[in-house]
Amino acid sequence: MQLVDVSLRSGSETWLYPLSLTLARTQINVLLGATRAGKTSLLRTLAGLERPATGRVLSAGGRDVTHVPVRARSVAMVYQQFINYPSFTVYDNIASPLRVAGVAAREIRERVTAMAQTLRLSSVLSRYPAELSGGQQQRVALARALAKDADLLLLDEPLVNLDFKLREELRNELPRLFARRETTVVYATTEPHEALQLGGHTHLLVAGRLVQSGPALDVFRRPTTLPAAQAFSDPPLNVIPARLDFARGSALLADDMALPLPGSLLATLPRSIDGVVLGLRAHQLTLAPGDEPACRIDGHVDLAEISGSETYVHVSRAGLSLVAQVPGVHRLSIGEPRTLYFKAADLYCFDERGALLFSPRY
Numbered sequence: 001m002q003l004v005d006v007s008l009r010s011g012s013e014t015w016l017y018p019l020s021l022t023l024a025r026t027q028i029n030v031l032l033g034a035t036r037a038g039k040t041s042l043l044r045t046l047a048g049l050e051r052p053a054t055g056r057v058l059s060a061g062g063r064d065v066t067h068v069p070v071r072a073r074s075v076a077m078v079y080q081q082f083i084n085y086p087s088f089t090v091y092d093n094i095a096s097p098l099r100v101a102g103v104a105a106r107e108i109r110e111r112v113t114a115m116a117q118t119l120r121l122s123s124v125l126s127r128y129p130a131e132l133s134g135g136q137q138q139r140v141a142l143a144r145a146l147a148k149d150a151d152l153l154l155l156d157e158p159l160v161n162l163d164f165k166l167r168e169e170l171r172n173e174l175p176r177l178f179a180r181r182e183t184t185v186v187y188a189t190t191e192p193h194e195a196l197q198l199g200g201h202t203h204l205l206v207a208g209r210l211v212q213s214g215p216a217l218d219v220f221r222r223p224t225t226l227p228a229a230q231a232f233s234d235p236p237l238n239v240i241p242a243r244l245d246f247a248r249g250s251a252l253l254a255d256d257m258a259l260p261l262p263g264s265l266l267a268t269l270p271r272s273i274d275g276v277v278l279g280l281r282a283h284q285l286t287l288a289p290g291d292e293p294a295c296r297i298d299g300h301v302d303l304a305e306i307s308g309s310e311t312y313v314h315v316s317r318a319g320l321s322l323v324a325q326v327p328g329v330h331r332l333s334i335g336e337p338r339t340l341y342f343k344a345a346d347l348y349c350f351d352e353r354g355a356l357l358f359s360p361r362y
Helices: 039-047 090-100 105-118 134-147 164-179 192-198 216-221 226-231 263-268
Strands: 002-010 013-022 028-032 054-058 075-078 152-156 184-189 201-206 209-215 238-245 250-252 258-260 275-280 295-307 310-317 320-327 337-342 348-351 356-358
Touching: 002 039, 013 039, 013 054, 013 209, 028 039, 028 164, 028 192, 039 075, 039 152, 039 184, 075 134, 090 105, 090 134, 105 134, 134 164, 164 192, 184 192, 192 216, 201 216, 201 226, 209 216, 209 226, 226 275, 226 348, 238 258, 238 320, 258 295, 263 356, 295 320, 310 337
Parallel strands: 028 184, 028 201, 075 152, 152 184
Antiparallel strands: 002 013, 002 054, 201 209, 238 250, 238 275, 250 258, 275 348, 295 310, 295 337, 310 320, 348 356
16 A cells, blocks of 8 residues: 555644655554654545545555545554444454445354454453453454454554553564454554564654654664654653764764764764764663773763663753663662763764764664
């Protein structure tokens, strides 16, 4: 399926700026972006619920379906709020789209039974939604969409309202479920780690603009712009404005602190460049130098957030704010001096307009 120069507007407000993308079949296509990035607008455009202001929507077979109503499309959608018919049993909820489509009763039984087994719902087929847990209700909504066997399956943050354990279970199940189907699957999320866990192709959206597309791991490792790197980082990418000092082989911070740069980075930069923006992911900052030579930034602790088995250490220096994601529980006092360490080879480098100049080698 393809979008060709598609944009979406409502009155004077633009929800999607002109974008083109090709959705892969038999792989999950992840729409990744912050709230109001345009993910739901793009899903609704794909479904036929919104008509684009410009451009065309093409089916998997290349047919122009831009003006085809949603009723005439082979599409199923699952929202973050699980929507089930309260007066129907689980069996009837899953079977409902098949009955509307006129599928024979025997085939309905076979497909409902198979889907219930896949999503571990066999024991609750005679129950009503009000008798189910939240995770079971969301699995019913997923089962109904999957049983429909639509050409296009749209998932709008379907796991966001589930508890952590259920989210992890379903994230692990979904790639396996979709790998065996000829359906085009589009999954919207705000969580970068979810995009990596699901794999497939990732399409990054920032404020209604498509900023990068490609295999999830490739996009994560080599963002082509600073906005793409920031969209695919959680915690947020550490952004370090600096000036280059080629003579010393360093980047100078606002207070003239020098950070040594790897020769591979310096060799890629034209000598005409002065100002750059360095990027560093939070997990690449540590509280100890380690065995390999490391760069260091001295500062003071602003906050130490303990999250399970990790601590997010916020350190500031001369207007620069950094976040380190470090394993273990670290009890640090606000205002205490603290040094953060990192490898120069882990730095991203962007020009002042945000275009990628250098990325680490993985």
